[in-house]
Amino acid sequence: MALRQSIIEAVEDVRASYWFLPGLLSVASLTLGLVLVVVDARLGDAWLGRYEWIYGSRPEGARAMLSTIAGSTITVAGVVFSITLAAVTYASAQFGPRLLGNFMRDRGNQATLGIFIGTYLYCLIVLRTIRSAEETAADSGGAVRDAFVPHLAMFGGLGLAIASTAVLIYFVHHVTSGIHINNVIARVGRDLIEDIRGRSEDERGGLAVPTQPSGMITHIAAAKTGYIEAIDLDALLTLACRHDLVFRPVRRAGEFVSEGWKLLEVHAQAPMDEQLAGECRDIVMIGRQRTALQDLRFKIDELVEIASRALSPGVNDPFTAIACIDWLGAALAELDRCPRPRDWLGDGDGHLRIVLQPLGFEDYLDAAFGQMRSYVAADQNARTHALALLAEVAAHCRDVRHRTLIEAERARYADLA
Secondary structure, three states: OHHHHHHHHHHHHHHHOOOHHHHHHHHHHHHHHHHHHHHHHHHOOHHHHHOOOOOOOOHHHHHHHHHHHHHHHHHHHHHHHHHHHHHHHHHHHHHOHHHHHHHHOOHHHHHHHHHHHHHHHHHHHHHHHOEOOOOEOHHHOOOEOOOEOOHHHHHHHHHHHHHHHHHHHHHHHHHHHHOOHHHHHHHHHHHHHHHHHOOOOOOOEEOOOOOOOOOEEEEEEOOOOEEEEEEOHHHHHHHHHHHOOEEEEOOOOOOEEOOOOEEEEEEEOOOOOHHHHHHHHHOEEEEOOOOOOOOOHHHHHHHHHHHHHHOOOOOOOHHHHHHHHHHHHHHHHHHHHOOOOOOEEEOOOOOEEEEOOOOOHHHHHHHHHHOOHHHHHOOHHHHHHHHHHHHHHHHOOOOHHHHHHHHHHHHHHHHHO
């Protein structure tokens, strides 16, 4: 169980890191440089005579070209890194620190930095292998060796230089559009809707707990302090079937726990030993910050934070808030189309194994529109748009209960206004 949790945590750390993709591209560039040099050494330069439009390079010219490419790319890489830091700092101050993770995970920024650094390292590797006829080598006892210019690797360096130029043009456009507030909101909104669509009814679960769990009750406490990132339900179900247990998670993903606080309630027919309690504890991932791995409210809170900041007296930007309201309304409409979350999980024989506490439509409605109610109600433009949007969502609701909840939320907005 601990190994599975470690793998999940490592994958999430890699996805949220800024170093992995640049590091991967750098290693790939180093490998490409070494491979092309070896191929050049095997082929020689006789193949150049077959193609009249290809011109070879002398050692001095090859060194000059690779030195120029290496120097320029590492300089531009520093500029790219500085621009990225400036954009992240601006976005964090303007839109909220929660959005830092979105910019860190941006593959366009990571690929740009990786290509520039990879081109620099590639040129260094190839540059080291170029030699003129007058140069001697210590491993040959000072004997004069033939000149060597890796022509194929030189063309590879030229291709990387052209690719770096194209990537630089893309990067300028990408950063400019990436910090545009409407694009930031749209990115978060699309991720939220995709997360909602990813929820599906589990065949092993049901919509009402068939029986109440029985047996001795044991509480599993947190071993460290932090935010619950995820609860591995598959591992929990496997453990419950193996030891004939019934679990009830006391807390949900996204909630904060301190060391010693209750995590799981376990119903067992016999007392649990410390080893089994440790396996149960390892199933719950606890980290330093909230993530969207299993916490649907995380993306909702990001949109709510942007809207609340936009409606603050210091910013006074109701149209940014209106854009957030639009995406939150779209998320509610998507939630209305989703099946009701499962309340329990069972084994293959239908026996109760995990009692869940899923969040309902009213919880997400309160997280989306309840948290920013006072901010939106105080602004005429945002309030008018929110009331109209809620009415539109309610009119298209398939579930009558959802429509009633939305109408009640509209009434609260009207009362505050």
